[in-house]
Amino acid sequence: MSKRTAVYRKEHFNAAHRLHNPAWDDATNQRVFGKCNNPHYHGHNYELVVRLTGTPDPETGFVYDLKVLSDLVREKVTERLDHKNLNLDLPEFRELNPTAENIARVIYEILRPEIEPALDLQVRLYETERNFVDYPVA
Amino acid sequence: MSKRTAVYRKEHFNAAHRLHNPAWDDATNQRVFGKCNNPHYHGHNYELVVRLTGTPDPETGFVYDLKVLSDLVREKVTERLDHKNLNLDLPEFRELNPTAENIARVIYEILRPEIEPALDLQVRLYETERNFVDYPVA
Amino acid sequence: MSKRTAVYRKEHFNAAHRLHNPAWDDATNQRVFGKCNNPHYHGHNYELVVRLTGTPDPETGFVYDLKVLSDLVREKVTERLDHKNLNLDLPEFRELNPTAENIARVIYEILRPEIEPALDLQVRLYETERNFVDYPVA
Amino acid sequence: MSKRTAVYRKEHFNAAHRLHNPAWDDATNQRVFGKCNNPHYHGHNYELVVRLTGTPDPETGFVYDLKVLSDLVREKVTERLDHKNLNLDLPEFRELNPTAENIARVIYEILRPEIEPALDLQVRLYETERNFVDYPVA
Amino acid sequence: MSKRTAVYRKEHFNAAHRLHNPAWDDATNQRVFGKCNNPHYHGHNYELVVRLTGTPDPETGFVYDLKVLSDLVREKVTERLDHKNLNLDLPEFRELNPTAENIARVIYEILRPEIEPALDLQVRLYETERNFVDYPVA
Amino acid sequence: MSKRTAVYRKEHFNAAHRLHNPAWDDATNQRVFGKCNNPHYHGHNYELVVRLTGTPDPETGFVYDLKVLSDLVREKVTERLDHKNLNLDLPEFRELNPTAENIARVIYEILRPEIEPALDLQVRLYETERNFVDYPVA
Secondary structure, three states: OOOOEEEEEEEEEEEEEOOOOOOOOHHHHHHHHHHHHOOOOEEEEEEEEEEEEEOOOOOOOOOOOHHHHHHHHHHHHHHHHOOEEHHHHOHHHOOOOOOHHHHHHHHHHHHHHHOOOOOEEEEEEEOOOOEEEEEOOO | OOOOEEEEEEEEEEEEEOOOOOOOOHHHHHHHHHHHHOOOOEEEEEEEEEEEEEOOOOOOOOOOOHHHHHHHHHHHHHHHHOOEEHHHHOHHHOOOOOOHHHHHHHHHHHHHHHOOOOOEEEEEEEOOOOEEEEEOOO | OOOOEEEEEEEEEEEEEOOOOOOOOHHHHHHHHHHHHOOOOEEEEEEEEEEEEEOOOOOOOOOOOHHHHHHHHHHHHHHHHOOEEHHHHOHHHOOOOOOHHHHHHHHHHHHHHHOOOOOEEEEEEEOOOOEEEEEOOO | OOOOEEEEEEEEEEEEEOOOOOOOOHHHHHHHHHHHHOOOOEEEEEEEEEEEEEOOOOOOOOOOOHHHHHHHHHHHHHHHHOOEEHHHHOHHHOOOOOOHHHHHHHHHHHHHHHOOOOOEEEEEEEEEOOEEEEEOOO | OOOOEEEEEEEEEEEEEOOOOOOOOHHHHHHHHHHHHOOOOEEEEEEEEEEEEEOOOOOOOOOOOHHHHHHHHHHHHHHHHOOEEHHHHOHHHOOOOOOHHHHHHHHHHHHHHHOOOOOEEEEEEEOOOOEEEEEOOO | OOOOEEEEEEEEEEEEEOOOOOOOOHHHHHHHHHHHHOOOOEEEEEEEEEEEEEOOOOOOOOOOOHHHHHHHHHHHHHHHHOOEEHHHHOHHHOOOOOOHHHHHHHHHHHHHHHOOOOOEEEEEEEOOOOEEEEEOOO
16 A cells, blocks of 8 residues: 655746845844845846645556646745746735745645645745745745 | 665666556546557656665675665666566556556565664655655655 | 847647657667667657747847747647647658657748748757657758 | 867856837837736846857967956946846836847957957857847958 | 754765775775776865755744855855865764765754754765765654 | 768766876966875776767668667777776877866777768867867867
8 A cells, every 4th residue: 555655847937026124224134134135126037836645546657747746836825926026026024024934834824724624835946056945944 | 883875876768658557448547647648659768766774784885885876776677678568568567557657666566575673764756847745755 | 239049948748659660670660769769668758959040030039939839749640640640640740750850850841931031940849858859950 | 280269157146127129119029028028027047148159369378368357247247237237227128128138249249359359259048048139240 | 933944955076986895805895996096186076965854934034044044155165175075184084984964964963053053954975866864863 | 961960979087187288387286286196196987978969871870870889889989988098098198188178088089090081070078067078069
């Protein structure tokens, strides 16, 4: 019998952002966030990897149909974030600093209700090839 | 003293397959598996990552000699699967749908008896750069 | 003023094929093409890079709108080849051996009439990360 | 004796931009540039590859010291573009649409006077892994 | 509220090494380590991924500022290992065989005291794209 | 009829080297080559791409059988360079500084007599992902 298996689907989006805490003055924001605080924004090619963990269905051999997962992630996540300014265009980041950690959590919270509870969900977000995060981690 | 360490070896193979459940009629197969059900098959460059977890031998500094692991994976797995039609050429998939989940499990079951029990074994299989699976997952 | 500029768009498709010359007997096919001659086929994740060379339009700054190029390549090429058996499903390969060289030429010949003659066209096709071809080359 | 040799150095920068022709009305900009015209900007992880072609110096074996080239590209190009909004922060793009084609040409024109004339210079710019340009092309 | 999150920073260094156990005779070293035992050394482009796991700071949105982590890893690790001969230039490997497993552990032990204890630390080291290790693993 | 086509095969080897001109004193070597001059050597994972340009054989559809090219490159090049110290183990670099430019030329000169004259040959050598060379270039 099959043990638990994780399946992964990788998607991407391109977005502008700036790191900024509106509760702080400009000098503090500049000191903490450096060039990431540029008021005119900068941007990234984000790579998003969604992981679902469960047991394959014996009839299909799928933990989750990755074509369906791709369509779900595109509809709920990447169509909302792609070619957007995260600070200005996404209500989730009105009050929340769009660090990779916080973007990953927002994406997790969008997807969690869409996936059946029996499957564990984890999000990996690459801000660059060299900076990335996982959410949540046990 | 050394804690537990995981070592990884990546190998590859190229194979044809189709997704198909012989217990279903053609319309159901087509509806569920879509273009992956093409009766003439399609194919992939599979990337296989084998992970062994244990404690390094104090004399060699190895958890497992990765040259030996590479030779083992080639002999037992990739020479059997490379340039093959998984549905037609591999007895393991006569009755089992060759999804990435099931291929990873079959590879795990081939390798598990070849590796000493003290070492944990996990298989990651990339069907494409954007679709991949891990087996087993705790 | 702008000099000539090349623009590139990368797409992908997954297909099965076998190398086979129907004018030869089986022993010759087996000797020349080895495991690539498997009568049950094998397959690849093909990566296709289309290059257009010309001068940017001063109004748009584009040599060619890469979104339009992506749509064109998907409509004319990858929707026809993706998840197909090149030997059985594509009339172009009834008589033509689907080597990377020949697949690249067939793709070039599909796309050439779709692109204005003032732009030079070249196709790069990756059969694997380690085997690839360019067509045509000056 | 050594023939002509090309040497390459790859650097990166992250920037925001939007595609926009100020001579056009908003409807035309939206129709031509689509989501790339978002007035709030979006962004990319740009990868920049600089190629110099010449003959290796017999004493050093270098066409050009790639450490020196890296420092030059960082000082003249990536420190000016990294974590910037290309439309707002770079005077070169006040009147020039920051397409990949135009960014590559601007980078070429910054670097050309810094490199001895005997060496040919070409710039490749990746806007994403799947969209990229070369400037100039013979 | 945010759950535990992992953040990753990838750095690199290029080094020479040989695998050798000074307690063994030459024939045993040659038999066990093969061409990795070459007395004149060979080398690698090592890729190092440092993972920290914790809860994001509500004010910054960071588990750890990845720019600070990059500076720390460069100062403490890659400036000491880059363009070095691990066996001859690093006192840590006078008595310890520089396998990937042991290099990862040495890097972990250098970094562990530099990172606050509330954050979990793990090191991944790629010796090549196909051979890599994680330390420690639960 | 088929136009000229280029075919590529990518191989790899891991080696140690140092940059050093024996005609110079130590201070000059140190000033020019910096940390690449470390007398104890450092090393790289070299990636080698061999390109052959010609017209496909109408019977096979091959410009050159890439399996045969792979075997040739392994026999003549990578088995000689892999896990070696280029300065000490390769007679070609007794008097020649093993820069990427010079290594590419040496590989070209090894392979050129092995390939029929009707086919053009070019070598690309990656010293790192970010530093690479082509030899020869028209």
